[in-house]
Amino acid sequence: MDNLTAPFVCFSCRKQFERNWDGKENYKDCPECGDRTIRYDHKFRVPKKSDDSEWKKIEFLRDHGFYFQRVYDIIEQGVYRYAFYPKDLKEAKEFVIKYKQFSIDL
Numbered sequence: 001m002d003n004l005t006a007p008f009v010c011f012s013c014r015k016q017f018e019r020n021w022d023g024k025e026n027y028k029d030c031p032e033c034g035d036r037t038i039r040y041d042h043k044f045r046v047p048k049k050s051d052d053s054e055w056k057k058i059e060f061l062r063d064h065g066f067y068f069q070r071v072y073d074i075i076e077q078g079v080y081r082y083a084f085y086p087k088d089l090k091e092a093k094e095f096v097i098k099y100k101q102f103s104i105d106l
């Protein structure tokens with residue numbers, strides 16, 4: 001059986017760590033600073049450490065329950081299309097309202 005892994009993100013270090021994951025646990029201690037890291041979806045791509053605006057957007061999304069899990073547009077009943085994550089904070093503010101039903105509690 002394959003080991004399940006997931007990216008865990010430390011906002012203090014601005015890094016992600018690929019860690020073993022039991023399919024349930026959403027928090028682990030950061031291996032570098034000891035702060036709490038949060039499990040993200042595999043689609044998450046960690047921005048550069050110095051990219052403040054990108055990190056602000058990700059923190060904003062996190063605070064609204066978005067961890068790069070899949071989000072859909074419903075075209076008509078039974079027909080879905082994957083929605084793209086927002087490019088910047090301005091778009092993120094609209095995104096969290098539009099896709100509120102897909103937000104999750106970790």
Ligand SMILES: [Zn+2]
Nearest residue numbers: 010013030033
């Ligand atoms: Zn850390």
